[in-house]
Amino acid sequence: MAEAYDPGNIFAKILRGEIPSHRIYEDDAVVAFIDVMPQGVGHTLVVPKAPSRNILDADPATFAPLFAVVQKVAVAVKKAFNADGVTILQFNEPASGQTVYHLHVHVIPRFEGVPLKPHSGQMEKPEVLAENAGKIRAALGN
Ligand code: 5GP
Numbered sequence: 001m002a003e004a005y006d007p008g009n010i011f012a013k014i015l016r017g018e019i020p021s022h023r024i025y026e027d028d029a030v031v032a033f034i035d036v037m038p039q040g041v042g043h044t045l046v047v048p049k050a051p052s053r054n055i056l057d058a059d060p061a062t063f064a065p066l067f068a069v070v071q072k073v074a075v076a077v078k079k080a081f082n083a084d085g086v087t088i089l090q091f092n093e094p095a096s097g098q099t100v101y102h103l104h105v106h107v108i109p110r111f112e113g114v115p116l117k118p119h120s121g122q123m124e125k126p127e128v129l130a131e132n133a134g135k136i137r138a139a140l141g142n
Contacts, residue, residue: 003101005051011102015049022133025073025140029065032073034129034136035106039116042077042109042132046070052103054092066105072140073107080132080139083109087116 014021021033035043048066052058074086089106091098
């Protein structure tokens with residue numbers, strides 16, 4: 001049986017505004033913010049407000065608004081960083097590499113010949129995250 005959703009997880013705290021994040025997008029159903037341990041420049045997380053642990057227990061109604069924002073953010077990061085492509089990643093349960101148990105989708109700009117950095121690797125400097133968030137907001141027209 002799937003484990004229960006824990007409202008104390010770090011993304012639930014970010015959604016409630018209890019801990020800070022570099023938000024680049026928000027609507028009624030979805031928030032997007034910069035990953036603090038980016039696997040590449042502009043690595044963004046797209047997070048539905050509806051609580052679920054991951055894709056396995058999510059209400060299917062979550063996916064249409066979530067992936068509409070994944071697409072918006074993918075287009076914006078590609079433009080913001082003049083990327084050659086965009087990788088979309090999503091992990092479910094520890095065996096897959098999931099480390100935060102609130103459903104989220106990774107959107108990572110990609111450049112020819114540049115490998116991804118490790119997942120949940122090194123913390124980026126706050127000023128770099130802030131600058132990259134500004135570039136993505138500008139590309140979104142926010
Ligand atoms: P997962 O492994 O669950 O798919 O990914 C969780 C992601 O959240 C990782 O890429 C990790 O770098 C990122 N992350 C972990 N803690 C925080 C945090 O406090 N703030 C932000 N913005 N990202 C976080």
